[in-house]
Amino acid sequence: QVQLQESGPGLVKPPETLSLTCTVSGGSISNYYWSWIRQPPGKGLEWIGYIYYSGSTNYNPSLKGRVTISVDTSKNHFSLKLSSVTAADTAVYFCARFDGYNPSFDSWGQGILVTVSS
Amino acid sequence: QSALTQPPSASGSPGQSVTISCAGTASDIGDYKYVSWYQQHPGKAPKLLIYDVSRRPSGVPGRFSGSKSGNTAALTVSGLQAEDEADYYCSSFAGNNNFVFGGGTKLTVL
Numbered sequence: 001q002v003q004l005q006e007s008g009p010g011l012v013k014p015p016e017t018l019s020l021t022c023t024v025s026g027g028s029i030s031n032y033y034w035s036w037i038r039q040p041p042g043k044g045l046e047w048i049g050y051i052y053y054s055g056s057t058n059y060n061p062s063l064k065g066r067v068t069i070s071v072d073t074s075k076n077h078f079s080l081k082l083s084s085v086t087a088a089d090t091a092v093y094f095c096a097r098f099d100g101y102n103p104s105f106d107s108w109g110q111g112i113l114v115t116v117s118s
Numbered sequence: 119q120s121a122l123t124q125p126p127s128a129s130g131s132p133g134q135s136v137t138i139s140c141a142g143t144a145s146d147i148g149d150y151k152y153v154s155w156y157q158q159h160p161g162k163a164p165k166l167l168i169y170d171v172s173r174r175p176s177g178v179p180g181r182f183s184g185s186k187s188g189n190t191a192a193l194t195v196s197g198l199q200a201e202d203e204a205d206y207y208c209s210s211f212a213g214n215n216n217f218v219f220g221g222g223t224k225l226t227v228l
Binding site: 037043044046058060094099102103104106109110111 | 218
């Protein structure tokens, strides 16, 4: 059973860059898509984007220009960078495995709360 | 792309059935069969319940079922149990390799 674990700073100052890493264990990162999803406190889920293990990406148009997702297959992890953050980017950030054949998010990390505040 | 529309709350008594709707547009739910549903208990990560509109992953009870008609999808929980009390989110493929979620529905078991 694949497991995902988010890591990174819990506090980021505006307008700096939020950086998170998702480490995958119990399986290889190869041959799958991997995604980031966030949830502002008390609100719903928002898809941020995904990356294929080969490096191809796709991002939510509402965040395009600020978001970069990368993958390191040698370390079995993938990463998120979100630039020019504001308080509106405060959220629990989840990493998830995306099933490209049956489009859905089938395994999730526990999530990490990132607060944007000076 | 706009978020899918779900009712903020739903409720039912143990043993009853409850249906949660998820309204989209002709550009997402209406155009693709890639609707999925997730269950989220407080402080936990979401869990995949339904994919491809009506298919259940291994381990998900048959009490959970999904359907779609036109631009609207639905999740039905039959034989409600106390542990079904949670937030439920729908999601759909929205073209151009993009995805959209619903705002979530809080299900209360009375």
